Amino acid sequence: MTTTPFGLSTVLGYPRIGPDRELKRALESYWAGRIDAAALHRVGAQLRAGVWRDLRRTGVDAIPSNTFSFYDHMLDAAVAVGAVPDRFRRLGLGELDTYFAMARGTVGEPALELTKWFATNYHYLVPEIGPDTVFVARPGKPAAEFAEGRELGMTTRPVLVGPATFLLLSKAAAGAPEGFRPFDRLDDLVTVYGELLAKLADAGVVWVQLDEPAYTADRTAAEVDALRAAYTRLGALQQRPRLFVASYFGELGDALPALLATPVEAVGIDLVAGPGNVARLAGCGPIPGRTIVAGLVDGHNIWRTDLRAAVARAAVLTGIADDVVVSTSCSLLHVPVDLDDEPGLDQQLRARLAFARQKAGEVVQLGRALRDGVAVLPEPPGAPPAQWRDDEVRSRLAQLPATSRGAYPDRAKAQQERLGLPPLPTTTIGSFPQTGRLRQARAALRAGTLDAAGYAERMRSEIAEVIALQERLGLDVLVHGEPERNDMVQYFGEQLVGFAATTRGWVQSYGSRCVRPPIIYGDVSRPEPMTVGWATYAQSLTNRPVKGMLTGPVTILAWSFVRTDQPLADTANQVALALRDEAADLEAAGIGIIQVDEPALRELLPLRRAGQRAYLDWAVAAFRIATGGVADDTQIHTHLCYSEFGEVLPAIDALDADVTSIEASRSKLEILTDLRTAGYARGIGPGVYDIHSPRVPQQSEITGALRHAAAAVPADRLWVNPDCGLKTRGYPEVEEALARLVAAAVEVRAELS
Numbered sequence: 001m002t003t004t005p006f007g008l009s010t011v012l013g014y015p016r017i018g019p020d021r022e023l024k025r026a027l028e029s030y031w032a033g034r035i036d037a038a039a040l041h042r043v044g045a046q047l048r049a050g051v052w053r054d055l056r057r058t059g060v061d062a063i064p065s066n067t068f069s070f071y072d073h074m075l076d077a078a079v080a081v082g083a084v085p086d087r088f089r090r091l092g093l094g095e096l097d098t099y100f101a102m103a104r105g106t107v108g109e110p111a112l113e114l115t116k117w118f119a120t121n122y123h124y125l126v127p128e129i130g131p132d133t134v135f136v137a138r139p140g141k142p143a144a145e146f147a148e149g150r151e152l153g154m155t156t157r158p159v160l161v162g163p164a165t166f167l168l169l170s171k172a173a174a175g176a177p178e179g180f181r182p183f184d185r186l187d188d189l190v191t192v193y194g195e196l197l198a199k200l201a202d203a204g205v206v207w208v209q210l211d212e213p214a215y216t217a218d219r220t221a222a223e224v225d226a227l228r229a230a231y232t233r234l235g236a237l238q239q240r241p242r243l244f245v246a247s248y249f250g251e252l253g254d255a256l257p258a259l260l261a262t263p264v265e266a267v268g269i270d271l272v273a274g275p276g277n278v279a280r281l282a283g284c285g286p287i288p289g290r291t292i293v294a295g296l297v298d299g300h301n302i303w304r305t306d307l308r309a310a311v312a313r314a315a316v317l318t319g320i321a322d323d324v325v326v327s328t329s330c331s332l333l334h335v336p337v338d339l340d341d342e343p344g345l346d347q348q349l350r351a352r353l354a355f356a357r358q359k360a361g362e363v364v365q366l367g368r369a370l371r372d373g374v375a376v377l378p379e380p381p382g383a384p385p386a387q388w389r390d391d392e393v394r395s396r397l398a399q400l401p402a403t404s405r406g407a408y409p410d411r412a413k414a415q416q417e418r419l420g421l422p423p424l425p426t427t428t429i430g431s432f433p434q435t436g437r438l439r440q441a442r443a444a445l446r447a448g449t450l451d452a453a454g455y456a457e458r459m460r461s462e463i464a465e466v467i468a469l470q471e472r473l474g475l476d477v478l479v480h481g482e483p484e485r486n487d488m489v490q491y492f493g494e495q496l497v498g499f500a501a502t503t504r505g506w507v508q509s510y511g512s513r514c515v516r517p518p519i520i521y522g523d524v525s526r527p528e529p530m531t532v533g534w535a536t537y538a539q540s541l542t543n544r545p546v547k548g549m550l551t552g553p554v555t556i557l558a559w560s561f562v563r564t565d566q567p568l569a570d571t572a573n574q575v576a577l578a579l580r581d582e583a584a585d586l587e588a589a590g591i592g593i594i595q596v597d598e599p600a601l602r603e604l605l606p607l608r609r610a611g612q613r614a615y616l617d618w619a620v621a622a623f624r625i626a627t628g629g630v631a632d633d634t635q636i637h638t639h640l641c642y643s644e645f646g647e648v649l650p651a652i653d654a655l656d657a658d659v660t661s662i663e664a665s666r667s668k669l670e671i672l673t674d675l676r677t678a679g680y681a682r683g684i685g686p687g688v689y690d691i692h693s694p695r696v697p698q699q700s701e702i703t704g705a706l707r708h709a710a711a712a713v714p715a716d717r718l719w720v721n722p723d724c725g726l727k728t729r730g731y732p733e734v735e736e737a738l739a740r741l742v743a744a745a746v747e748v749r750a751e752l753s
Helices: 022-031 037-059 073-080 094-106 140-151 164-169 182-202 221-235 255-260 276-283 307-318 356-372 390-400 408-419 436-447 452-473 533-541 551-557 568-586 609-627 647-654 673-680 697-712 733-750
Strands: 112-117 123-125 159-160 207-211 242-246 266-270 288-296 321-330 497-500 507-510 513-515 521-524 547-551 594-599 635-640 659-662 683-686
Touching: 022 037, 037 140, 037 609, 073 094, 073 140, 073 159, 073 164, 123 507, 140 159, 140 182, 140 356, 140 533, 159 182, 164 182, 164 266, 182 207, 182 221, 221 242, 242 288, 242 307, 255 266, 255 276, 266 276, 276 307, 288 307, 288 356, 307 321, 307 356, 321 356, 356 497, 390 521, 390 568, 408 635, 436 452, 452 533, 452 733, 521 568, 533 568, 551 609, 568 594, 568 609, 568 733, 594 609, 609 647, 635 683, 647 673, 697 733
Parallel strands: 159 207, 207 242, 242 266, 266 288, 288 321, 547 594, 594 635, 635 659, 659 683
Antiparallel strands: 112 123, 497 521, 507 513
8 A cells, every 4th residue: 555645544523622622611701701802713723733733643644624613614614605694794793703693693683594414413504505695715714724733843634615515505595586506506616616725725735625425415416416527627726735525424325436537636435334335436446546535433433443343444445546544434523532531431331432532543553554464453342241231121122012192182182171271382492591500519519519418409499490480481381490400411311321421521512512422331221210309399389380301212312422232223212211211200290291302303314315214213113112101191292403304204293292392493484384284283382582592582573483383383283482492591681582482472372362
């Protein structure tokens, strides 16, 4: 095997939040006015330099740049090609504040739509593209970061979202003619990418990475032909860096030979989520003079790589391509920074894990082994320890009878008799603001300066205040506010057998929002009730119904790092069985409404249609295991958010929840048309205001949204709620927004009566 300017190893990206979430703190300080733009930029420069130095120390040969972002790489790409909607330009803000206005909204303008980045829990901002969008090459950020790397003695490889994926993930701007697709503008955008590449070449850039993950999903022949034409044009440019087109999250299919037919110098293939890429590549015949970047180390999960098996897969590629470079399967954005920060994990488990820093090391080991042989590689981990298996759980699932609740009309009648709710009942999704006081209480509990009894008393005090606030605002169905929950998945992971929790295993979800996904390593069971005490205490404080709040089995899987030694469906069913027991205990304690949230239902959907039916079957089955044991007069809610729902509407219906609340504010309630077309006939709560923005909506906006919703959904099935939980917001804006929500519901309720 010969080498290229890549060397032997690279990674497709790296966590940008910092080892201790330095980015989160800097962003929130800037938004709060505690630091200025110069201070924020200094933090960004320090984080970038730290990543590059870490990768160089690890031995990675080719180091990427422009993977850092103050909010989101798709937003960065929009700025790099000038795709800033006029409504944000007209605000008259500086460049940085215009950027954040697009991400977070302002008093005058709602933010760009937010949705999931393929099958991950990362959220990207959706660019708005119209026929008149003027694309302009703005290479300032990638060029500046390349220059920073040079000052540190490193020639980095700028990374940008590829033009085809950028447009395939965009949405038509408001006012675009019917039938217009952003992808229609590909030729125009390729021209601007050519200008970007020329300017980067002028700055001394040797390689540029263009990410095209959209082509691991099903694509039409026309879309594949357009990809080939785009990279044929870019490859033919006289003034450009070498081009590396990266793909991840699956198999490229027909897009792989299409890319190989263009003049690009390197193509990246995911051999973790897309093992069929090897056979497809072999079918293309010898490809001399081309570099294949082999994604052999899983960038989306935290298990150690079987290095010997990975080298065997890579060795097949060396007979096809002249140059093979070892890489991660995708960006390491999706895993925590450093396993060395987790000394408290069980040692048998820890020996099986690798975070971003360790995965970069695995890439280096594989690259050298591909050149020098496998003698230096460690043996793979053995079979999981026997104590991680629970035969009782497996037996219960095998013997679980098929259960089905009554027909929805009968359930709805029984629930109304029990609950006595008005038309357009108002509620929230679950969480209330996580204040500094709550975070301090959790920190004190961990530090041992606050005992369990004192902590429980503080949580009860918070719950009492939240219940009183909701009664004062006039909400119809209340929540306890979840003050005791650090995260909607981590909270359950810390109480279920078969899960492990980290202390610093943070992963970016969007912007400054970070989560600590738990690790599912063994069979799952529930040793004791997890939520019943908090829910029953809240219900004791009010005569209005209080929802019991659970996170659904699919979302717990999606937002955890999941074991890979058994099918996902088996793990989902084990989690669902634990939730079924919890739902039964909530019902027995007198809780009449139980919400089982599945915001990640769409997230795990396989990118290619061939695998989608099987996934949806087991996802729906797991939800119905969790919810199928309650009586007909117990109302089951679920919540879905920040996904493109069109492909899973039949599954949403098959969940058979009595009420489904859906994030709909940023997409202007577009989901209602789809639901009406699909014949959805149960309760629906389309989110009527965006909680991910600090902007408080006017009452007239909520009233308008409700009138629009009432035209599509009968009043007896329409619920009124925000689009997501309120934990990231502050109490002043929450109180003002909810007061307007209740007033809007009262106004529209009167109109409809």
